[in-house]
Amino acid sequence: MSESFDCVIIGGGPAGSTCATVLADHGRRVLVVERAPYPRFHIGESLMPETYWVFRRIGMLDKLKNSPFVRKYSVQFVAPTGKESAPFYFDERNPHECSVTWQVLRSEFDRMMLDNAAEHGAVTWQPANVADVLLEPSPRHGLPRATGVVVEREDGRRVEVRAPVVVDATGMNAMLSRRLGIRLPDPKLRKAAVFAHYRGAYRDPNPRDEGATLILSVQGQRGWLWYIPLPDDVVSVGVVGDLEYLIDGRGEPEQTLDEEIVRCPFIVPRLAHATRVSPVHVLSDFSYNAKVCAGDGWVLIGDAFTFLDPMYSSGVLLALRSGEAAADAIHAALHVGDTSAAALGAWGERFYDGVQAIRKMVYAFYTPGFSFSKFVRAHPDCKDKVTEILIGDVFRPEVHDVFGPMGRYFQVPESIRLESPAPSAARQVDARTCDERQGE
Ligand SMILES: Cc1cc2nc3c(=O)[nH]c(=O)nc-3n(C[C@H](O)[C@H](O)[C@H](O)COP(=O)(O)OP(=O)(O)OC[C@H]3O[C@@H](n4cnc5c(N)ncnc54)[C@H](O)[C@@H]3O)c2cc1C
Numbered sequence: 001m002s003e004s005f006d007c008v009i010i011g012g013g014p015a016g017s018t019c020a021t022v023l024a025d026h027g028r029r030v031l032v033v034e035r036a037p038y039p040r041f042h043i044g045e046s047l048m049p050e051t052y053w054v055f056r057r058i059g060m061l062d063k064l065k066n067s068p069f070v071r072k073y074s075v076q077f078v079a080p081t082g083k084e085s086a087p088f089y090f091d092e093r094n095p096h097e098c099s100v101t102w103q104v105l106r107s108e109f110d111r112m113m114l115d116n117a118a119e120h121g122a123v124t125w126q127p128a129n130v131a132d133v134l135l136e137p138s139p140r141h142g143l144p145r146a147t148g149v150v151v152e153r154e155d156g157r158r159v160e161v162r163a164p165v166v167v168d169a170t171g172m173n174a175m176l177s178r179r180l181g182i183r184l185p186d187p188k189l190r191k192a193a194v195f196a197h198y199r200g201a202y203r204d205p206n207p208r209d210e211g212a213t214l215i216l217s218v219q220g221q222r223g224w225l226w227y228i229p230l231p232d233d234v235v236s237v238g239v240v241g242d243l244e245y246l247i248d249g250r251g252e253p254e255q256t257l258d259e260e261i262v263r264c265p266f267i268v269p270r271l272a273h274a275t276r277v278s279p280v281h282v283l284s285d286f287s288y289n290a291k292v293c294a295g296d297g298w299v300l301i302g303d304a305f306t307f308l309d310p311m312y313s314s315g316v317l318l319a320l321r322s323g324e325a326a327a328d329a330i331h332a333a334l335h336v337g338d339t340s341a342a343a344l345g346a347w348g349e350r351f352y353d354g355v356q357a358i359r360k361m362v363y364a365f366y367t368p369g370f371s372f373s374k375f376v377r378a379h380p381d382c383k384d385k386v387t388e389i390l391i392g393d394v395f396r397p398e399v400h401d402v403f404g405p406m407g408r409y410f411q412v413p414e415s416i417r418l419e420s421p422a423p424s425a426a427r428q429v430d431a432r433t434c435d436e437r438q439g440e
Contacts, residue, residue, distance in 0.1 A: 001159045005031045005123070007330055008149050008163040010130040013042070014316050015302025016169030017113035018323030019330075021058040024121035026331040031161060032122055033151050034114065035129040039107035043195060043281065045236050046072065046213045046228045046313035049090045050392030052098035054320040059120070063112055068231040069102040070211040075313075075390055077372055078216040082266040085373040087212060093387045103211050103228050103236075128153050133166055133176060138296040143180055143341070146298035164297060164339045165330050169323065171303040172283075177290035188413075189287035189309050189362065192246040194257045194280060195226075195238025201274035203229055213313060218263040221368060225264050226310070234277065235270075237261070240310060243284050253280040286310075291419045293352070294345030299326045306355060309362045317392040318355060325351055348418050354394035356415040360403050361389050367410035379405050 007023055009016045012034030023030040055061045074087035091099035118124050129152045138145035146166040151159045168176040177183040204210045214227035223241025230236055239246065239260040250256045257280050261267055289306035293299065302319035325347035333343040364370050376383045385402035393399065403412045 001157060002162060003031075003159060004148075004162040005029045006163060006334055007031070007165040007167060008033065008161050009167040009169050010133075010149060010175060011169035011171060011173075011302075011304065012114045012117070012124060012126060013110055013169060013171050013302060013319065014044075014113055015171075015304070015319035015323040016167070017110070017117045018054060018058060018320045019167055019169060019301055019327045020117040020122035020124075021120045022324050022327035023330060024117065025058075026327070028331060028334065030122045031163070032114065032117060032124045032126075033128045033130050033149070033161075034124065034126040037127045038111040038114065040110075041278070041281075042106035042110060043193075043238075043283065044106055044310075044313075044315050045230060046103050046226070047101040048313055048317040048390075048392035049099050049101040050394075051101060051317050051320050054324050057324065058116060060113065060116055063116065064102055067102070067104075067108070067112070069104045069109070070229050070231060071207070072101045072103050072211040072213060073099075073208050075213045075215065078214060078266050079371065079373075080217045080219045080221060080264075084266075085371075087209070088387050088390050089208075090387065090391045093384050093391070099391065103213070103230055105230055105232075105234075125151065125153065130170075130175070131158070133168075133179070133298070134160070134162075143182070143292070143295040145296035146176075164334065165344065166298045167326065167330070168298065168300045168304040169302050169319075172286060172307065174288075174290070174300075174304045176298060177300060177304065180295075182291040183288055184291060185285060186287040186289070186308075186359075189366075190243045190285055191240050191287065191309060192243045192282065192284035193238050193240045193286070193310065194246060194253050194260070194282050195236065196257060196276050196280045197230070197234050197236055197278035198271060198274040199232075199234050199277045201233075201235040201237075202270035202272075203233075203235075214267075215311070216264050216266055218260055219265075220263065222263075223260060224311070224365075225260065225267060227267060227270070235274070237267070237271070238310075247282070247284060253282050289352075289355075289416065292341065292345060293322075293326075293348035293418060294329075295341045297339050297344075299330065299344045301326045306352070308355065308359055311362050311365055312358055312390060314358045314392060321354075321395070322347075322351055345418075349420075350395060352418050353397065353415065354399070357389055357394040357399045357403075358392075359416075360400075360406075360412055363413050364406060364410050370410050375406060375409060382406075
């Protein structure tokens, strides 16, 4: 059996659903294949305010406003001593509704996003597994061209789906970048996370603070904890630390999480009357990027392209923004009949420059002795710039300005650049035309 679409998207998480919705809005025939039946548990619950603009474009804002998800106005850091930073209230920089975001239950949120894609006209197959991506040698690019996928449907049928563009939105499975050997781990961010949901934990009575994300350093600075209030009196608590420290030679994950919570005196009373209501989950070695964001006939978005440490809750924002940008590039590429790596990846450089701003902030946080509170006290003129990155407003070159002053306190890493693909046929024609004009 065989079918054909303009684009097939592997994975119906936030990246895949966003990409599908935008493509459907462009009038493209798009298929999303999601292997998990929803609802299903997923980590990634705290959103960044800049998700607002993508939600507005894809018609999700009203759905979120009417949802039970908890409003998030700020993020606050707590030192190992228990000393709290002043909250970074997002609306202090911009008193607009875009400065308030949500703490979401991903089982519900991901379902809403995929339903939304279907409402906009995307075809969804779920549960259905993409078993293979059809690849053939590409004359123009060192990496192969994708021409479609093989799907295993729920009833056991194997269906070949042909499409000029295949989007990998498989999250950390990173199906294509692993298969093509283009996935690069970040050696300085070899971390693990151990996390669970609790019911009955302390919640701030002030509605403006109830939904704050707390980022708490644990004593000895071997890791940090997140505290994210969710609907239904549930709080998500997790610890992140060096992989060797959190995993090697430790007991069961339940024990590790309990031990790390005890190392954080600020949080102990908050959880005193709480009950754990989920299994304890473990994830490790999650900071990496693919060398490129596109090849001939394929595109990588969301975690399938890159993931950074969860420190600033940037994952869903990056999934949404890459899904949106990739969809616009795919639509333009299909329009001119050029599905080369250069055309499909036209969005990558700017996007990845924004990822680098968040990566530099991650390095700052992990530098022993560095503190955002101290930095902002010493450089009050930089407070807005720090907040800009914390809300996710990172896709502008100026956001990197803050790393000048910050560089006095820690070794700011060089930005990683994507490998540039071979120029597309369309661009070569443009360049020739331009040269010819200059010669006139
Ligand atoms: C410890 C930790 C904490 C985090 N906390 C936050 C946070 O607070 N805020 C935040 O914004 N982000 C957070 N993240 C990151 C966030 O979880 C991800 O960035 C986000 O889910 C990426 O979305 P995605 O659509 O790219 O991938 P996913 O959400 O993982 O979706 C991928 C989908 O692809 C499907 N799939 C995979 N393979 C196949 C296949 N072969 N066929 C069909 N379907 C397939 C999967 O079933 C899945 O549904 C955290 C990450 C970690 C590790």
